[in-house]
Amino acid sequence: MSIETTVRAEFEQVAREQEKVLSGLSDDTVLLESGLDSLCFAIIVARLEDQLGVDPFTASEDVYFPVTLGDFIKFYKDAAQA
Amino acid sequence: MPPRPETLRAALGGGATLFGRRHSVQLSAMGRALDGDLTGAHVLLRTHDQLFAALALIELDGVAARIVIAPPDVKPEHLPSVIERAAVDVVVSDDPALAVDGVRFEQVHLPQAGAAIPASRKTEWVLFTSGTTGLPKMVAHSLEGLSGAIQLAAGDDVVWGTFYDIRRYGGLQILLRALLGQASLILSDADENVADFLARLGRHGVSHLTGTPSHWRRALMSPANAAIAPRYVRLSGEIADQAILDSLKARFPDAAMGHAYASTEAGVGFEVTDGLEGFPASFVGRPGPVEMKVADGTLHVRSPRTASQYVGGGPASGGEQNIKLKNDGWVDTGDMVELRRSVGGSRSDQKEERYFFAGRTGGIINVGGLKINPEEVEAVINRHPGVRMSRVFGRKSPITGAIVIAEVVLADAANDDATFKQAILEACREKLPAFKVPAMLRFVPALELTAGGKLSRHA
Numbered sequence: 222m223s224i225e226t227t228v229r230a231e232f233e234q235v236a237r238e239q240e241k242v243l244s245g246l247s248d249d250t251v252l253l254e255s256g257l258d259s260l261c262f263a264i265i266v267a268r269l270e271d272q273l274g275v276d277p278f279t280a281s282e283d284v285y286f287p288v289t290l291g292d293f294i295k296f297y298k299d300a301a302q303a
Numbered sequence: 304m305p306p307r308p309e310t311l312r313a314a315l316g317g318g319a320t321l322f323g324r325r326h327s328v329q330l331s332a333m334g335r336a337l338d339g340d341l342t343g344a345h346v347l348l349r350t351h352d353q354l355f356a357a358l359a360l361i362e363l364d365g366v367a368a369r370i371v372i373a374p375p376d377v378k379p380e381h382l383p384s385v386i387e388r389a390a391v392d393v394v395v396s397d398d399p400a401l402a403v404d405g406v407r408f409e410q411v412h413l414p415q416a417g418a419a420i421p422a423s424r425k426t427e428w429v430l431f432t433s434g435t436t437g438l439p440k441m442v443a444h445s446l447e448g449l450s451g452a453i454q455l456a457a458g459d460d461v462v463w464g465t466f467y468d469i470r471r472y473g474g475l476q477i478l479l480r481a482l483l484g485q486a487s488l489i490l491s492d493a494d495e496n497v498a499d500f501l502a503r504l505g506r507h508g509v510s511h512l513t514g515t516p517s518h519w520r521r522a523l524m525s526p527a528n529a530a531i532a533p534r535y536v537r538l539s540g541e542i543a544d545q546a547i548l549d550s551l552k553a554r555f556p557d558a559a560m561g562h563a564y565a566s567t568e569a570g571v572g573f574e575v576t577d578g579l580e581g582f583p584a585s586f587v588g589r590p591g592p593v594e595m596k597v598a599d600g601t602l603h604v605r606s607p608r609t610a611s612q613y614v615g616g617g618p619a620s621g622g623e624q625n626i627k628l629k630n631d632g633w634v635d636t637g638d639m640v641e642l643r644r645s646v647g648g649s650r651s652d653q654k655e656e657r658y659f660f661a662g663r664t665g666g667i668i669n670v671g672g673l674k675i676n677p678e679e680v681e682a683v684i685n686r687h688p689g690v691r692m693s694r695v696f697g698r699k700s701p702i703t704g705a706i707v708i709a710e711v712v713l714a715d716a717a718n719d720d721a722t723f724k725q726a727i728l729e730a731c732r733e734k735l736p737a738f739k740v741p742a743m744l745r746f747v748p749a750l751e752l753t754a755g756g757k758l759s760r761h762a
Contacts, residue, residue: 238728251498251525251526252524253496253497253498253521253524253525254496254498259517259520259521259671259702259703260670260671260703260706260737260738260742262524262702262703263670263700263702263703263706263742264706264742264743266700266701266702267698267700267706267742267743268743276701278546278701278702279546279699279701285523285550285553286520286523286524286550287524288524288525288526
């Protein structure tokens with residue numbers, strides 16, 4: 222499964238478990254307006270670390286936080302290549 | 304520095320305004336927000352809206368004998384115990400539906416013209432802290448203790464904003480800073496999304512903004528952060544890591560930045576302003592109102608701001624009254640520290656000795672500034688029929704500092720399925736506030752015990 226598919230699947234899975242309604246999952250979706258809260262993102266980041274073996278938030282030298290889903294996916298793709 | 308006022312009301316002045324989400328109140332013109340005379344009362348303050356909590360605090364400080372400040376997520380089933388242990392005789396709220404049978408009720412409303420009840424005493428302020436059994440522990444403070452770290456030299460153009468709730472320790476600090484400094488404050492609201500709050504902060508011209516590292520990470524993930532340009536950025540309530548400090552410096556290059564160390568029981572400890580995580584080793588043993596020492600690998604703090612006592616005994620104390628926290632005044636914060644050469648961040652070229660935070664004794668988990676006792680969550684899980692035992696612990700998270708993880712041993716291994724997992728989590732959601740519910744739960748064949756037969760907490 223590609224990184225992008227894995228990330229999207231995890232968003233949907235966590236939304237279901239936490240009983241949140243996703244407003245959409247396009248590349249332009251602003252993460253904080255996706256219907257998920259900080260706790261959901263924390264769970265997604267932990268699970269992606271288990272699945273992909275990388276936590277770009279901790280590993281990254283860049284000092285920035287992703288704003289859109291597109292940023293978020295790119296964040297993981299870049300970290301996986303590093 | 305002006306003399307410190309005796310009561311909050313005596314401090315009001317200037318052009319300061321409290322900005323709530325729905326209402327704003329000009330403080331210098333503030334009349335009465337409560338109709339009854341609560342002189343000498345033991346008040347339980349429980350509101351929906353933070354603005355009304357602030358108005359009631361101004362009205363009651365110096366008048367009531369004791370104000371017990373209920374945090375927003377207090378469980379209704381805990382109220383009878385709180386009322387009994389704190390000898391509460393009046394409930395103050397913005398909603399008559401929050402009245403308690405058999406206890407006098409007073410509604411707090413927007414201020415109306417009227418002369419204030421004269422101050423006649425030093426009011427005891429009581430805050431909640433996490434208890435091991437789910438029952439909240441209550442910790443008594445004085446206004447002097449709570450505001451001891453506050454420098455009263457704020458400029459006229461200071462507008463405070465905080466992501467915190469003012470009914471918890473961190474937020475209350477900011478409310479007091481604003482009121483005592485005659486500065487305006489923009490209050491948050493639990494039902495407001497991050498983008499709307501950031502827009503509101505921008506509209507009212509926030510200059511000093513405070514929150515936990517988790518609050519700040521969330522703000523940095525919102526495009527609406529373009530609306531704000533604070534001159535001072537402050538982090539507290541959780542350990543600040545280098546990543547969040549660097550991110551904030553990059554986003555707000557001109558802002559002064561500080562991360563503060565405080566706990567409900569030990570009071571405000573110290574603030575670090577060099578932009579690096581941890582704190583300089585020279586802080587330990589330095590003279591000043593806050594003394595620090597490191598013993599058995601944990602940070603101990605002694606300060607006149609330390610809470611004076613527990614109210615009505617800790618839940619585990621069997622009802623013993625008003626236990627002093629520590630005879631010699633030293634409080635073990637439970638925060639483990641390690642002494643290392645500074646390798647703080649990319650911008651660090653210093654070679655000083657520095658202490659870094661290395662987790663908590665007793666396994667307390669800090670999720671976005673809210674603390675969780677693993678035993679409390681384990682007790683809920685273990686009550687589920689079909690569970691033999693469980694272990695709850697924190698896992699580091701770059702988003703919320705930590706998340707709660709549960710490992711569960713089933714009585715019957717055949718139940719190892721998603722439906723059963725959901726049933727356990729559902730029981731947790733019913734009994735616990737959302738941040739205490741395990742974010743991940745997995746079934747394990749066994750959990751390690753110590754030689755003494757206790758659950759081993761070091762996996």
